[in-house]
Amino acid sequence: MNPYDAVPTDIDIRASADRVISQLRDGHTEEGFRLLERVGQSERLVVREALHRYVAAAVLRDGDPSSQEARAADGYAATQLERALGPPRVPDYGRTANESNELAGLTEAQKYHVYASMVEVRGNETARTDLQRDNHVVLLGLRRETSTLSSPGNGRAGTGVYDDQMVVLGRTADGGERVFIALASTEPTAQYSHQAGSDGNRRFSGGDRENRVIAPAPGYEAVRWRKIEGEEVNGDTMLDLGRLAEGTIEMFRAEHPNPRSVGTRDAFRPSPEQMTRTAGMVQRDTNGDGYFTPADPSGVQALNGSFKIHSGSVHNTDSAGCQTIHPRDYRGFIDAAQRNPAQTRWQYVLTSTRGGLFHNVEVGRQSAADTMPGPADRQDERQANGRAVQGPFEDPGLNRYYEAVLSGRIEQANRIALGFAFREPEPALHRAAAAVAPEPAPASAEARAQPHGAPVLQP
Ligand SMILES: [Ca+2]
Ligand SMILES: [Ca+2]
Numbered sequence: 001m002n003p004y005d006a007v008p009t010d011i012d013i014r015a016s017a018d019r020v021i022s023q024l025r026d027g028h029t030e031e032g033f034r035l036l037e038r039v040g041q042s043e044r045l046v047v048r049e050a051l052h053r054y055v056a057a058a059v060l061r062d063g064d065p066s067s068q069e070a071r072a073a074d075g076y077a078a079t080q081l082e083r084a085l086g087p088p089r090v091p092d093y094g095r096t097a098n099e100s101n102e103l104a105g106l107t108e109a110q111k112y113h114v115y116a117s118m119v120e121v122r123g124n125e126t127a128r129t130d131l132q133r134d135n136h137v138v139l140l141g142l143r144r145e146t147s148t149l150s151s152p153g154n155g156r157a158g159t160g161v162y163d164d165q166m167v168v169l170g171r172t173a174d175g176g177e178r179v180f181i182a183l184a185s186t187e188p189t190a191q192y193s194h195q196a197g198s199d200g201n202r203r204f205s206g207g208d209r210e211n212r213v214i215a216p217a218p219g220y221e222a223v224r225w226r227k228i229e230g231e232e233v234n235g236d237t238m239l240d241l242g243r244l245a246e247g248t249i250e251m252f253r254a255e256h257p258n259p260r261s262v263g264t265r266d267a268f269r270p271s272p273e274q275m276t277r278t279a280g281m282v283q284r285d286t287n288g289d290g291y292f293t294p295a296d297p298s299g300v301q302a303l304n305g306s307f308k309i310h311s312g313s314v315h316n317t318d319s320a321g322c323q324t325i326h327p328r329d330y331r332g333f334i335d336a337a338q339r340n341p342a343q344t345r346w347q348y349v350l351t352s353t354r355g356g357l358f359h360n361v362e363v364g365r366q367s368a369a370d371t372m373p374g375p376a377d378r379q380d381e382r383q384a385n386g387r388a389v390q391g392p393f394e395d396p397g398l399n400r401y402y403e404a405v406l407s408g409r410i411e412q413a414n415r416i417a418l419g420f421a422f423r424e425p426e427p428a429l430h431r432a433a434a435a436v437a438p439e440p441a442p443a444s445a446e447a448r449a450q451p452h453g454a455p456v457l458q459p
Contacts, residue, residue: 004092005044006104013047013113017054024059029069033077046091046102046114052084053117060085087352088118090142090165093181103181112177115140115167119349124248127347135340137170137178139251139268139309141186141323141350147290148190148241149219152315157222158190160317162326166309168336180336182329185317186350187243187292192229192320194239195288196220204228204239205320217288229320233284234298240284242321243292244307244350245300247281250274251346256310262330266338267310271345275303282307282321309348323350 016039023032036055040048060081091114092102103111119127119140130138142165151159166184171177190196192205197216201209205227216223230239249270256267281303283292292299312324325333337346 001098002094002101002104004100004102004104006101008105008107009043009047009110011039011043011047011110013050013110013117014054017051017058017117020051020055021058024055024069027069029074033074036077044102047106047110049084049089050114050117052081053088053121054113056081056084057117057120085121087354088122088142089354090144093165108179109177111181112169112179115179115181116169116177118142118351119169122246122351123347123349126250127248127349130347131169131171134171134175135173136343137168137337137339137346139337139346139348140167140169141165141184141348142167142353143186143246143350144353145291146185146187148188148193148285149223149290150189154315155222156224157220158193158196158224159315160185160187160189160312160319160324162312162317162324166323166325166333168333170336170339178336178339180332182333183326184323184329185312185319186323188229188241188319188321189317190220190223190241190290191226191316193220193223193225193241193285193288194228194230196223196225198225198228202228219290226320230284231301233301234286236286238288240286240288240299242282242284242301242307244303244321244323245281245283246350246352247278249281249303249307249348249350250277251309251348252344254308256308258311258330259313259327262311262327264331264334266334267308268337268346268348269305269308270303272305275305278303323348 020032020036020039023029023035036051040051043051060078092100094101103114106114116131119131119138123131123138123140127138130136144163146161146163149157150161150163151157152161162183162185164184164186166182166186168180168182169178194210194214195217197220198210198212198214200211200213202225203209210228228239230241232239234240250273251268252271254267254269255265258265258267279302280300282301284296284299284301285292286296286299289295307321307323309323309325310318311327311330312318314327317324
């Protein structure tokens with residue numbers, strides 16, 4: 001049963017937003033906000049959100065004078081619009097009659113505007129311009145924050161889940177709106193992580209072998225590893241898995257050994273121009289906790305051409321950092337994306353989404369730490385939290401850290417230190433570093449191989 005309203009509506013989302021925009025730009029701010037309220041009130045949530053995004057994108061851009069007037073006239077409405085510029089909510093979209101689907105009953109043009117309005121608020125200027133071109137498509141990725149250790153519950157960890165959406169937005173030669181929505185994954189999986197360990201003979205994707213014997217890091221015990229992928233960027237001798245950071249990335253045609261069932265080798269990878277254009281388009285999980293956050297030292301790195309869009313498998317997303325699409329949707333995705341054989345560049349707008357684990361990470365890391373269910377290794381930590389540990393500090397966390405260091409439980413100490421870094425990065429680290437000698441050093445394979453070595457503290 002689909003719990004959402006599926007009654008068709010005849011609203012023209014773009015035209016309705018344009019009427020509001022025109023009122024606001026003419027200085028009729030109150031009338032404009034009233035009109036926005038009126039056209040949206042009988043529509044379902046996804047439609048109201050799209051209206052807000054179109055209006056916000058048009059009138060709240062930096063330097064638009066109507067933005068100041070709007071704030072002065074109606075602070076509440078202006079705040080709502082500001083919110084519409086932020087990460088969007090992922091529409092609930094299931095394909096079969098039994099799945100919940102917020103888009104059921106909408107026309108293709110209406111669905112197009114639900115997603116195209118996201119490109120308007122989250123894409124760069126090239127992406128927004130490309131949306132207006134006939135016979136041309138733009139790609140949109142909606143990312144839910146997911147641990148690299150996630151699996152659909154098959155007893156293994158780190159095979160990935162298709163919990164993101166990849167959307168192809170395009171116009172036909174005569175301007176008709178077209179949309180294709182695919183299940184996708186925008187993050188890598190722990191099966192490619194160096195943190196999953198090595199038997200002394202595990203392959204790197206480059207062809208060499210990891211000849212050290214390395215125990216799996218906590219949380220990685222149930223990972224059945226594949227080749228080690230990633231780059232070593234923080235000096236701890238362990239390769240670090242990467243993902244595309246949110247933003248607009250220009251893609252061009254590539255090939256990939258997709259599963260044979262999808263019937264095509266076609267794929268996409270960043271264009272050569274894109275790789276020189278912007279710094280910092282890749283995030284790396286350097287602390288190996290399965291997430292990409294400000295707690296990862298040296299976690300922001302340059303883009304390279306390995307970050308492709310290709311098909312995953314049915315029971316495994318096969319992602320070592322690529323955007324992968326469910327094989328059931330892949331052929332449809334490629335056909336929609338390559339509808340015009342003359343198109344050679346695709347703007348790919350990747351955005352974080354509202355309601356995810358870390359959507360508040362910029363404004364308050366406390367909330368991220370609070371809501372993070374976390375990989376399995378955090379369980380012990382939470383249980384330990386309930387136990388009062390005596391020590392020289394007022395902060396119970398510092399006392400637990402101190403105790404863990406003194407008794408040689410390096411991994412536990414690391415995790416506690418990581419917790420500090422999440423909640424309160426700088427002050428907590430200074431306190432922790434001051435509390436314990438010797439000098440902080442990065443966590444490494446050596447540290448795991450020598451459990452009684454020097455305590456390590458991840459900055
Ligand atoms: Ca590393
Ligand atoms: Ca991390």
